[in-house]
C-alpha cells in the first residue's frame with residue numbers, strides 16, 4: 001500500500017459506530033462491542049489510545065490491521081488454547097463468544113522493556129514476585145519468560161500484582177490461575193517462534209481470558225497485535241544492545257514516544273496534542289509494516305470510502321444468515 005492511498009483515507013476512517021439494530025453498544029477505548037444472545041460483535045475502530053487515553057485523531061486502516069493480526073494469531077494458536085472467535089465476517093469485525101472476563105491481565109515478558117525496565121532501572125529487583133538478576137540492560141533477554149499479572153485498579157490504571165495477590169484479590173482460584181498462566185506462557189512461546197521465523201523478537205505482550213456460560217476458560221480480546229505487544233527487529237539487536245542504543249521497535253511504542261516529546265504522558269493537567277496528518281499516515285505505515293512482517297502476508301486495505309457503512313452491511317448480512325440457519 002503506498003502513502004498516497006493512506007493520505008486519501010485520512011478523512012475516511014472509522015472513529016466509532018452506532019448500529020442501533022445490533023443491540024446495546026459497549027464502547028471500549030478501541031473497540032465497539034454489540035451483544036446478541038451469547039455472541040459479541042466486536043468492531044475494531046480506527047481509534048488509538050495511549051497512556052489509557054483515547055486520542056482525538058484516528059489512524060487509517062488501524063482497525064483492520066488489529067483485527068486481522070489478532071484473527072491470524074487466534075487461528076495459529078487454537079491448537080494450544082481455545083479462544084473466543086466464532087467468525088470474522090468483515091476485516092474490522094470479529095464475532096466471539098460472550099464471556100465473563102477474568103479480572104487479571106496476563107502480561108508475559110521475554111525481554112526487559114517498557115514499564116518493567118523503568119522499575120528495574122530505578123532499583124527494583126523484584127517484579128510481581130519474580131527476582132531479577134543484577135546487571136540487566138534495557139531490552140535484554142530475561143533468563144526465562146515471566147508472567148507479570150496486573151489487575152484493574154480503582155483509577156483505571158493497571159496495577160502489578162504477584163500470583164498470590166491476584167488470587168487473593170479476585171474470585172479466581174489458584175488452580176485456575178495456574179492453568180491460565182501456563183496457557184499464557186505457551187502462547188508466548190508460540191508467538192516467539194512465529195516472530196523469529198519472520199526475523200522479529202516478541203518482547204512482551206498481554207493476554208486476557210474469559211469464562212464462557214458453560215464454564216470453560218478461553219482466550220479473549222486480542223493476541224499479538226501492535227496494541228498489545230512489543231516486537232523488535234532481530235537484525236542488529238545484539239549490536240544495539242551492546243552499544244546501549246534503543247532497539248528498532250515494531251509497536252505502538254513510537255506513538256507513546258511522540259506524545260511524550262509533545263508533553264503528554266496521560267497525567268492530569270496535560271493537554272493531549274493533535275496528531276498531524278503526516279504523522280497519522282506514518283502510524284498507519286508502521287502498523288501495516290508490523291502486520292505484514294509478523295504474518296508474512298501482504299496487507300490488502302479495504303478502501304471503502306465509508307467503512308462504517310460497509311461494516312454495518314457485512315454484519316447485518318452475517319446476522320441474517322445466522323437467523324436463517326436456526
Ligand SMILES: Nc1ncnc2c1ncn2[C@@H]1O[C@H](COP(=O)(O)OP(=O)(O)O)[C@@H](O)[C@H]1O
Nearest residue numbers: 028029030031084096097098099101210220221
Ligand atoms: N469474548 C469476550 N467476552 C467478553 N468481553 C470481551 C471479549 N473479548 C473482549 N472483551 C472485552 O471487550 C473490550 C474490548 O474493547 P477495548 O476497546 O479493547 O476495551 P478497553 O478500553 O477495555 O481495552 C475489552 O474490555 C475486553 O476485555
Ligand SMILES: [Mg+2]
Nearest residue numbers: 028029030221
Ligand atoms: Mg483493550
